[in-house]
Structures are given as structure tokens and as C-alpha cells.
Amino acid sequence: MSNNCPDLVSMLRQLIASPSVSCTQPDWDQSNLGVIELLEGWLADLGFQTEVVPVPGHPGKANLIATLGSGPGGLVLAGHTDTVPFNAELWQSDPFKLTERDNRFYGLGTCDMKGFFPIAIEAAKQFLDKTLQQPLIILATADEESSMSGARALAEAGRPKARYAVIGEPTGMKPIYMHKGMMMESVRVEGKAGHSSDPSLGANALEAMHSVLSELIAFRGEMQKQYHNSDFVIAEPTLNLGCIHGGDNPNRICGSCELEYDLRPLPGMDLDNLREEVSRRMAPLADRFAVDIQTKALFPGIPAFANQRDSNLVRTAEKLTGYTAQSVAFGTEAPFMQALGMDTIVMGPGFIDQAHQPDEYLAFDQIKPTVAVLEKLIEQYCL
Known part of the structure; x- marks a missing residue:
């Protein structure tokens, strides 16, 4: 040696x-x-x-x-x-x-x-x-x-x-x-800013994000009913709403808002399929609020x-x-x-x-x- x-x-x-x-x-x-x-x-x-x-x-x-x-x-x-x-x-x-x-x-x-x-x-x-x-x-x-x-x-x-x-x-x-696996993802809502005295002047990204949050929480509940593995201490997949940023002033219609979240899938849950499902759920919200909603992976997972x-x-x-x-x-x-x-x-x-x-x-x-x-x-x- x-x-x-x-x-x-x-x-x-x-x-x-x-x-x-x-x-x-x-x-x-x-x-x-x-x-x-x-x-x-x-x-x-x-x-x-x-x-x-x-x-x-x-x-x-x-x-x-x-x-x-x-x-x-x-x-x-x-x-x-x-x-x-x-x-x-x-x-x-x-x-x-x-x-x-x-x-x-x-x-x-x-x-x-x-x-x-x-x-x-x-x-x-x-x-x-x-x-x-x-x-x-x-x-x-x-x-x-x-x-x-x-x-x-x-x-x-x-x-x-x-x-x-x-x-x-x-x-x-x-x-x-x-x-478990790990995904770090973002949802970005692009609306239209305007004077807060007249909501018709813009499209409020924060209001759309409220529904985005509700949809993700509902998705989490559905996943936790569908997937279970008792070999894990926490037997279900988890989805954590980690951070959110949006708007710039109380008297302006919020023009953009972004959420970042963490998803921990169980074995057998495909990352790409999960991303596609989130994107599918966002499409009706974009139409309802007249905003653009983009989903993105923060890293490949x-x-x-x-x-x-x-x-x-x-x-x-x-x-x-x-x-x-x-x-x-x-x-x-x-x-x-x-x-x-x-x-x-x-x-x-x-x-x-x-x-x-x-x-x-x-x-x-x-x-x-x-x-x-x-x-x-x-x-x-x-x-």
C-alpha cells in the first residue's frame, strides 16, 4: 500500500x-x-x-x-x-x-x-x-x-x-x-393588471390561483384515496404547497401569481403522468378566469x-x-x-x-x- x-x-x-x-x-x-x-x-x-x-x-x-x-x-x-x-x-x-x-x-x-x-x-x-x-x-x-x-x-x-x-x-x-419519489413543480398564472376600482379592467391572477390551490388540494385527496403503501410511515403520496408569490399593490388587480409545490409519489406512480394530470386540471381554470396558466417542473424529478x-x-x-x-x-x-x-x-x-x-x-x-x-x-x- x-x-x-x-x-x-x-x-x-x-x-x-x-x-x-x-x-x-x-x-x-x-x-x-x-x-x-x-x-x-x-x-x-x-x-x-x-x-x-x-x-x-x-x-x-x-x-x-x-x-x-x-x-x-x-x-x-x-x-x-x-x-x-x-x-x-x-x-x-x-x-x-x-x-x-x-x-x-x-x-x-x-x-x-x-x-x-x-x-x-x-x-x-x-x-x-x-x-x-x-x-x-x-x-x-x-x-x-x-x-x-x-x-x-x-x-x-x-x-x-x-x-x-x-x-x-x-x-x-x-x-x-x-x-418515495420527489417532484418540485410550479404553476404560474398570468392575468391582466388594472385599477382595483373596476374588476372589468383586468383579469385577477390571485383569484384564479385560489381555484388552482383548491384543485391541487382536491387532487391530493384523490391521490391519497387511490394510492397507499403501508410499508411507509406516511403511507400515502404527499403534496405540499410550499410558497406563493403574486401581485404588487393592494389597489392593483393582480397581474401574475406563481405557486411552487412539492409532490412525493409512491412507487408505481409515474412522474410524467402526474404532470399531465395537473396540466389537464388547470385548463378549465384558465378558461374560467380568462388567464394563462403554465405548469413547469422546477427540476426533472x-x-x-x-x-x-x-x-x-x-x-x-x-x-x-x-x-x-x-x-x-x-x-x-x-x-x-x-x-x-x-x-x-x-x-x-x-x-x-x-x-x-x-x-x-x-x-x-x-x-x-x-x-x-x-x-x-x-x-x-x-x-
């Missing part, structure tokens, strides 16, 4: 110190190449064949495919390199400086999910002098927290190819075999994910961790890995309630057990 690859804590420290925020707002959005270059250097030094793959249409963004061994099957250990935006003033320590206190590592991305990479590399180090019968692939992706452009590009390119995939999102090392409850990888993970496989409501890159033909689960150190908030941390006691489980998975699926 080369001495150029740092120890686990040093790797984590360097990854946290490399900013890689991804965001739909350009002022926040950053390149992830600093993180990719660190990982590529360490893994190449350990003997992995590495390939940095730019994400088409996204300058400064790239995925990393690092492969040890060869063969038609194998195991992918996957994670995303980006983090969410942050409020530095709410942190007790520098978000970009790994800080140790209370038997925890604090820093932006410690659990979601830069911390997974040093752990995966630490597990891989135990197999560098062994002949793998199937490849071990460490996969690092871009923009999971915003558009999932990295995972989408990989799925479209048909790579990497393997038989099994573990996505190391923070689940407390409980295997996740199913999660994440399909729901469902593996077989008794798949080989699910059963193996349950045996190794002692936890029964579960479902979650948040979205991951799992459907894109599954689209590549892999038996896929989500399972990693840390907990989702520590992510996306100030003083994000990874507890010390999560690290060694995760390394041990990953070593067992590599042994089973690659040796």
Missing part, C-alpha cells in the same frame, strides 16, 4: 475543507472538481483504475468511476460529492473545518455524505493485495442535492456496470429498499425507488447489520443505479436528521461498524 493515501480522518478533513455546494440558485452553486480530484488521487494511488467523467451541460461538474479488479459483476459503493447550502452564522464551528467534540466529527458534509468516502476507501484497503473475482467500484457523483445531473448522466450513458450497488446516504446503517424485499443484497445487508430493511420518504440516487440493472440499497453511516442543518456531524461510533459491514460486502460480492 502506498503511503500517499492518507488515513481515514485526514481524508475526511480534506474533503470537508473542499467546498462543493450544489444549488439551483447560481449564487450558491459551486464546482465539485476539488472533491473529485482528491478522491481520484487517493484511489489511483491505491491501484484503482480511475476515470473522471464530466457531466454534459454542467461545466465544473464531474463524476468519478474508480475500479479495482475486473469482471462482469461486482459491487458499487456510491456517494455524492456535493453538499447543500449553509448558514455559517448558525454553526458553532467553521463548516469547512473538521472539528472533533463530543465524540463526533462536525463539518458540512460529514454525514451527508462526504464521510462515506473515507469509510469506503478504508474498507477497500483490506483487499488491495487480494485477487478480486469481481470488481469493486467506488462511484462519486455530482449535484445530488440539486438536479441529480451526475447520476442522470451515468444512467443515460449506461455505466458503471455491476451487479450490486450500495448508496451510502445516512441511514444509521439500516438498509433501505424503498423510498426523482422517481420513486423500490427493490424486491427479498433481493440478495437486501437479505445480505439485513444479516450483516442486524436491521430489518425499511423505507424512507426522502429521495436518493437509487433509482438511477437500479436503472443500470443493479440490485440496489441505500445504507450508510449517520442519520438523516443530522443532515441539511447547522452543526452537521458524524458520530465516532458509526465509523468502525460501517467499515466492518462494507468489508463483508466486498468479501461476499468481489472475492
